[in-house]
Amino acid sequence: MKNYEEATAFLGQWGRFQQVNFFLLCASAVQNGLTVFVVVFMAATPRHHCLIPDGNLTREWISVAIPTESVNGQQELSKCSRYRLDVIQNLSDQGLLPGRDVNVTELERENCLNGWNYSKDFYQSTIVTEYDLVCSDQWKQPLTATVFFFGVLIGSFLAGQLSDKFGRKVVLFLALALQSVAVLLQIFSPSWTVFCIFFFMNGLGRSSSYNAGFVLGTEILTGRVRVLFSSMAMCVGFAIGYMLLPLFAYLLREWKFLLFAIFLSGLMYLPLWWVIPESPRWLLSQGRVEEAEAIVKKASKSNKVEAPQLIFEDYSGHPMGHHNMLHLLKTTNIRNITFILSLTWFTISTAYYSLSLNTSELHADPFLSCFISAAVEIPAYICIWLALRYLRRRFCLLCILFLGAASLFLIRLIPEDLSYLSLSLEMLGKFAITGGTSMMYAYVSELYPTVLRNTATGTCSISPRVGVCIAPFLFKLKIYSQHLPYIVLGTLAVLSAIAAYFLPETYGKPLPQNIQDIRVNGRNVGSDQAQESGGLKTLALALLMEKN
Numbered sequence: 001m002k003n004y005e006e007a008t009a010f011l012g013q014w015g016r017f018q019q020v021n022f023f024l025l026c027a028s029a030v031q032n033g034l035t036v037f038v039v040v041f042m043a044a045t046p047r048h049h050c051l052i053p054d055g056n057l058t059r060e061w062i063s064v065a066i067p068t069e070s071v072n073g074q075q076e077l078s079k080c081s082r083y084r085l086d087v088i089q090n091l092s093d094q095g096l097l098p099g100r101d102v103n104v105t106e107l108e109r110e111n112c113l114n115g116w117n118y119s120k121d122f123y124q125s126t127i128v129t130e131y132d133l134v135c136s137d138q139w140k141q142p143l144t145a146t147v148f149f150f151g152v153l154i155g156s157f158l159a160g161q162l163s164d165k166f167g168r169k170v171v172l173f174l175a176l177a178l179q180s181v182a183v184l185l186q187i188f189s190p191s192w193t194v195f196c197i198f199f200f201m202n203g204l205g206r207s208s209s210y211n212a213g214f215v216l217g218t219e220i221l222t223g224r225v226r227v228l229f230s231s232m233a234m235c236v237g238f239a240i241g242y243m244l245l246p247l248f249a250y251l252l253r254e255w256k257f258l259l260f261a262i263f264l265s266g267l268m269y270l271p272l273w274w275v276i277p278e279s280p281r282w283l284l285s286q287g288r289v290e291e292a293e294a295i296v297k298k299a300s301k302s303n304k305v306e307a308p309q310l311i312f313e314d315y316s317g318h319p320m321g322h323h324n325m326l327h328l329l330k331t332t333n334i335r336n337i338t339f340i341l342s343l344t345w346f347t348i349s350t351a352y353y354s355l356s357l358n359t360s361e362l363h364a365d366p367f368l369s370c371f372i373s374a375a376v377e378i379p380a381y382i383c384i385w386l387a388l389r390y391l392r393r394r395f396c397l398l399c400i401l402f403l404g405a406a407s408l409f410l411i412r413l414i415p416e417d418l419s420y421l422s423l424s425l426e427m428l429g430k431f432a433i434t435g436g437t438s439m440m441y442a443y444v445s446e447l448y449p450t451v452l453r454n455t456a457t458g459t460c461s462i463s464p465r466v467g468v469c470i471a472p473f474l475f476k477l478k479i480y481s482q483h484l485p486y487i488v489l490g491t492l493a494v495l496s497a498i499a500a501y502f503l504p505e506t507y508g509k510p511l512p513q514n515i516q517d518i519r520v521n522g523r524n525v526g527s528d529q530a531q532e533s534g535g536l537k538t539l540a541l542a543l544l545m546e547k548n
Contacts, residue, residue: 033241
């Protein structure tokens with residue numbers, strides 16, 4: 001009885017069929033890279049102050065109509081108040097001058113009754129300027145990103161079930177279509193509430209399309225090509241889309257134009273429906289053997305190899321017993337591992353999205369900052385891929401957490417006039433944290449037995465998704481202290497590193513097959529009878545399991 005890889009071994013691993021699908025599926029991740037962090041520019045808050053309407057005020061009174069306030073030790077124009085215009089008008093009509101005849105600071109203030117004047121140094125418009133998400137409504141700005149990530153959270157739960165029922169290809173293209181439609185509807189949203197509804201739909205599509213495209217690639221590809229695809233290529237595709245985002249934002253400057261460009265990029269991918277095949281593995285799992293054979297025979301023609309007359313005549317799968325989340329609490333050892341991994345993953349994910357969403361708030365140019373933040377991910381993925389081949393897992397994780405913590409703590413010691421040094425430290429932290437997001441999948445897969453691996457990956461990934469939802473609010477803590485967000489993230493990283501020290505080491509050990517293979521002392525994971533080897537193969541397997 002042959003398994004799938006044995007039955008399709010005649011195709012080879014890197015023929016034309018594999019090459020086309022490898023790069024096209026990586027291209028689907030580019031769209032996700034554009035979409036996930038578009039909120040950095042689309043919801044950026046420009047410098048602003050109360051609008052002073054045209055009237056009979058003299059130039060002297062107009063220049064002092066906005067109070068000044070101390071913000072982080074610097075004097076800035078008030079964002080949410082002005083001196084009462086009727087009082088100023090009356091004083092102006094009497095011929096009194098500010099500073100000489102009137103002490104302006106003693107005048108009564110009022111809210112911005114006529115709206116706001118927004119700076120156009122970087123952006124011609126954003127949803128903040130469109131819907132006035134400032135002052136009493138400023139809480140809506142970070143909530144906008146949270147709504148999107150909540151859609152990602154819900155979509156991640158639905159994607160696996162939908163793709164298991166309807167197919168990987170169907171879910172991939174329906175999700176991309178949903179993303180495109182949602183983006184287009186966002187452009188014409190009459191209010192912030194309607195905008196958020198469509199943004200939530202966008203998040204649903206984003207999660208489903210990435211997961212479905214990832215699973216489709218890991219099931220079509222085999223051997224080392226699958227390892228490369230699942231451990232690095234899809235991540236690099238996402239990073240490329242992330243790198244293109246600041247370029248689009250720099251050239252367009254209008255949030256509606258930026259969304260329309262993303263809409264067009266998604267629309268261009270949809271015709272590939274007639275190029276990308278359904279997963280033969282999924283078709284076989286549904287008993288659709290003839291369709292699976294037709295795809296493989298078409299692939300053999302593309303690869304210029306001869307296919308057997310009956311490819312899956314003796315194909316059989318290897319079902320396992322059913323396990324659920326309760327098994328993760330069954331023993332003290334597994335409970336401790338689950339808790340530590342959930343805490344560590346929460347920290348890494350919260351830090352990753354917080355630092356990514358903060359790029360427009362850095363001292364340096366926001367477009368350049370965002371590009372650097374995206375570009376640093378590519379070497380991070382390459383480094384963690386190499387580290388997983390040669391280094392111990394626990395050592396790698398501790399280095400990632402301590403390097404991230406040290407970088408974030410040191411930022412508070414940098415003078416404000418050395419903004420590029422602060423940016424460098426923040427990007428060093430981003431580099432470490434990005435590597436951690438990739439590594440967590442591999443470590444989870446090696447710690448849990450085969451019968452629990454899929455369940456454990458889905459369960460442990462709940463906490464990072466919660467972290468993603470709160471990430472947009474984290475850097476709002478700057479209103480209390482400029483460095484408070486970095487202190488919070490650095491402290492979480494240190495606490496996670498202390499907890500991670502007690503995780504078992506898995507490098508070079510065989511994957512555990514059953515719960516009994518995890519020893520009670522937690523220091524050795526695996527059984528002498530296990531047949532699968534560790535290393536990069538586990539990373540591909542872990543990511544393949546991640547469908548929820």
